[in-house]
Amino acid sequence: MDHTTPRQRARLETEAHITQIGNRMIDDEGVAGLSLRAIARELGVVSSAVYRYVQSRDELLTILIRDAFTQIADAVDVALAEERSVETLALTMLKWSRAYPNRWALIYGTPIAGYEAPHEETTVPGTRIMVTLAALVAELTADAEETGQKSAYSADGNALTPLREGLEELGLDYGDDIIMETITIWVAIIGLINGLRFGQFGPGYDDVEGDLMTGVIARLGE
Amino acid sequence: MDHTTPRQRARLETEAHITQIGNRMIDDEGVAGLSLRAIARELGVVSSAVYRYVQSRDELLTILIRDAFTQIADAVDVALAEERSVETLALTMLKWSRAYPNRWALIYGTPIAGYEAPHEETTVPGTRIMVTLAALVAELTADAEETGQKSAYSADGNALTPLREGLEELGLDYGDDIIMETITIWVAIIGLINGLRFGQFGPGYDDVEGDLMTGVIARLGE
DNA sequence: CTGAAAACAAGAGCAGTGCTCACTTTTGTT
DNA sequence: AACAAAAGTGAGCACTGCTCTTGTTTTCAG
Structure with a gap:
């Protein structure tokens, strides 16, 4: 059985989505092209909203670095x-x-x-x-x-x-x-x-x- | 004798000053810290004025790279x-x-x-x-x-x-x-x-x- | 089932960036 | 003194990360 509530699942999905977009941005334009605002736009959400999922650009960077x-x-x-x-x-x-x-x-x-x-x-x-x-x-x-x-x-x-x-x-x-x-x-x-x-x-x-x-x-x- | 007019001399001096400040900024904060606006402030001049001496930030970068x-x-x-x-x-x-x-x-x-x-x-x-x-x-x-x-x-x-x-x-x-x-x-x-x-x-x-x-x-x- | 709490999203705002453009002032030369 | 070139001004555009207040959902316990 699944011990994750729908809420938690949605959260994890969004987080995964963010890192996925982040990886693609780095692949496309290098680390300088990694923009939280652009990620927000792509998520169809206002810029400040992504800060619910990621504390800062640096934190996202850490995730992407560890991934790589x-x-x-x-x-x-x-x-x-x-x-x-x-x-x-x-x-x-x-x-x-x-x-x-x-x-x-x-x-x-x-x-x-x-x-x-x-x-x-x-x-x-x-x-x-x-x-x-x-x-x-x-x-x-x-x-x-x-x-x-x-x-x-x-x-x-x-x-x-x-x-x-x-x-x-x-x-x-x-x-x-x-x-x-x-x-x-x-x-x-x-x-x-x-x-x-x-x-x-x-x-x-x-x-x-x-x-x-x-x-x-x-x-x-x- | 000196074939440079005072005007030309001033220009060269300002250019040298700009690359000098640029080098110091890179030494201090890395290439990301290289800011034309900050250079303008340090020169005591408005930001758009430095574009008289350097075409763009990239051009300044080229100069600093060649120097290095x-x-x-x-x-x-x-x-x-x-x-x-x-x-x-x-x-x-x-x-x-x-x-x-x-x-x-x-x-x-x-x-x-x-x-x-x-x-x-x-x-x-x-x-x-x-x-x-x-x-x-x-x-x-x-x-x-x-x-x-x-x-x-x-x-x-x-x-x-x-x-x-x-x-x-x-x-x-x-x-x-x-x-x-x-x-x-x-x-x-x-x-x-x-x-x-x-x-x-x-x-x-x-x-x-x-x-x-x-x-x-x-x-x-x- | 209802009400409080937690989570999420919105939007304005701050300070900073590179760069452009129309305009004014300074400067040197004729 | 007149004039043209060079230098400087200041407003403005589009972008960034990030914060803070406000409003809206969604969840979950009583």
Whole structure:
């Protein structure tokens, strides 16, 4: 049986409708195009009415950011279930960024001015992929050790302290070399996708984005 | 003798004043805080008056973007004259990003919504550092070859076509391995700085940013 | 079934933005 | 002194987020 009153159901529906419209607005015009007044118009309601459902534009932003993080992390999980490799992870992120470039910018681009992500709301979904990558790197390193190759990172381990603590909070304990390897691969992936999405390399990369990513990942795998 | 009339001089002064205020506003509140009306107030003039000096907010943005690109590229050039290495290049960019985080976001972050960089205006200063990096990589690769180490990148060279063409326009002709190496290092640098500046790794990195960059660069140097 | 309470919606209003346009004042030159 | 160009003015348009007061439903308990 259904324990939701019609009222509650209507509320949830409207909330879902708002986030849906919000997502579409971001897809269409970027985060700057996200307007509560425009949402109100589309809902056929006066502008102040949407404030019954969402406290502020920032709150809606938080919801949309969390959604985007969750979506891309889910996509990566699905793809990794098929083929577990760093390349798959990277190419899946790239593919998602092409499908939703403005959502990509929302989560991996410049922070929104005057907006502070509520940390507890967004940090967890926001770090999922990186944690997955660390696990992947750990697996591969373990394999490499069996075949006799040992990574030799011996720089100042203090540099990794903040990240190591973050992983420890999740109950994970990796060595410095694994963390260093993870962060290197991670920043390369993000950097490449950002460069492509933000047009920093100029035009003409449409057909070679995947190959470029594959090349970078291959280069990082020594 | 001076061939500028007092009138022309006043104009140039006001223009310089406007870009100076604009830079300060971006430093203070990010690109969203760049307001022509606020600039007018600070100039002690009515809002419509600034349109005598700047065609639109976007035009001012273009000026500030070009300035920022030029500034960071100059900083890199100066540092490289002291010590010519990839690490120096990377650390200089990192240092600049710490000094001017909002300007960094302006040039390497999410593109401004509804704003299209005029290409001819910004592309040249925007690619200076990357071109410098390519030259650096080429030098180092040449050194490595003398000592017998040869890089072996042999993936689909088509992926590099757009970049190779970009370099050829500047009269530069590098091999695929050098271009691939350059782009890998480049995206790692940008990715790491973006991650740090945009707070994607969480807090607590303030004292280890340099070590982190050094570690990544070292890892990329095999 | 009725009446109070809670939820929802309306509409005016505030302060801010970029930008335009008709108009006046200042300035430099002939 | 006359005149044209440049600079500055102020009103106005359309938009934004957000608040506050008023009115209207809908829900739910007595």
